[in-house]
Amino acid sequence: MQTNLRASEELFRLANPAALLELQHRFVREQMNALVEGSAALVRAMRQTADQTLPALEQHVRQRRQAQAGQGGHVYQTAAE
Numbered sequence: 001m002q003t004n005l006r007a008s009e010e011l012f013r014l015a016n017p018a019a020l021l022e023l024q025h026r027f028v029r030e031q032m033n034a035l036v037e038g039s040a041a042l043v044r045a046m047r048q049t050a051d052q053t054l055p056a057l058e059q060h061v062r063q064r065r066q067a068q069a070g071q072g073g074h075v076y077q078t079a080a081e
Contacts, residue, residue, distance in 0.1 A: 010023050
């Protein structure tokens with residue numbers, strides 16, 4: 001939001017097309033940097049969540065397989081599985 005405000009303020013002060021193009025280039029670069037940083041934060045959060053939940057999911061799968069093996073492979077599955 002701060003970047004947008006700065007860009008708008010500078011836009012009103014520019015007189016020549018070269019300065020306008022430079023401003024636009026800088027604006028796009030800043031927006032892309034913000035997008036990449038936000039994406040990286042999202043991926044880090046997803047990875048942390050996966051790292052925290054994966055061991056429990058793997059344990060559940062092992063237990064289900066052991067139960068199936070103990071019952072001759074005839075365990076009914078629910079829609080969630």
